[in-house]
Amino acid sequence: MPAFSKKKLAIATPTASGGFRPPEALVRALSNPYISAGGAAGLFLLTTVGLIAAMGDPQAGTPVVRISLAKVAAMAAPPGWREALLAEHGGDAALAEETYSLSESPAGPGGEATITLPGGRSVHPTSPLPPAPIAGLTVAGPNGPLPVIGPGGRTPAQAYARPFTSNGRPKISLVIGGLGLNATATRQAIETLPPEITLSFVPYSENLQGWIDLARANGHEVLLEAxxxxxxxxxxxxxxxxxxxxAQPAETVKKLEWLLSRATGYFGVTNYLGSRFLQSNEAMGAFSDSLRSRGLAFIDDGSAARRGGGLPRASAERIIDDALSSDTIDQQLLALEAGALQRGQALGSGFAYPVTINQVANWAQGVEDRGYQLAPASALMSRK
Structure with missing residues (x-):
């Protein structure tokens, strides 16, 4: 945890060697309680007038709602997300007051409120996904809850995926990963990306369940990174x-179960690295068997595109931010559109870099106007 130092206000006092000494008449005047009280009131009045002059009439202009994120964190919320918002670890930013503007006619299509964020980008509130855990889909494990197939064969892959209905247009999905370690980037991804964007979280994250709860409350389906x-x-x-x-299959399963027990609410697992692991038939066999027995999906970044496993699967066709520049990311997003147009669907993956989140958020605003349908990654899965 980074250390923060607070500077103390130092007040100098006269010393025997000299220094500033106020006139005795001034000292006697200030010691009079009526004079000192009047002076304090005058100072307060002057300060207030000065602030109004500098800031303007707070009631003037267009309607503005100022929401303190610290106050939002204290409101009723899904269990655990308060801790996630307030966690202090590397890369965190202090909770700050943001300004959100409402239009003259704030009700958007269907009566939904339209919120304009700083910078002019508009977003629409979304229906939250059901909070986790869903009854019947977990059992107690040695290190925490583990996903299981529920009564009637309902699987976590089905229950925790974001519902989706195709409109017949080419589908484009994105998975943004590496979330949970940096609070600022994680909040930015959860709160500014469309709910159709799938988010994946690092299992070592502090307050992991809180982050997943917050993501699902904002409509995002979630993957856990292995x-x-x-x-x-x-x-x-x-x-x-x-x-x-x-590793022996038993050791692979043991480690995987520790990872899976870190939280609940994810519909599947995605890989983090794995260029050697994914090439091992024995290792991938143990991994896939364990996921299949627990009713989970596997979505990879393209490294395991030729792997099956008998479970719900999807593979990304491109990583959009191998080169960290806004122009390159934009080109990769346009390439996804071209792939979706040719094959009917396309899946990309990226990391929670600020430039990635920003470019994806901007791109997503117009992708459906260009004739595509933004879809969660779970909508592109097939069993293979």
Missing amino acids: PMEPVDYPENDPGPYTLMSR
């Missing part, structure tokens, strides 16, 4: 619960 062995391990080490290509 760290997997890359070819340059251990120089590139994804953490203590990395799934290893040469």
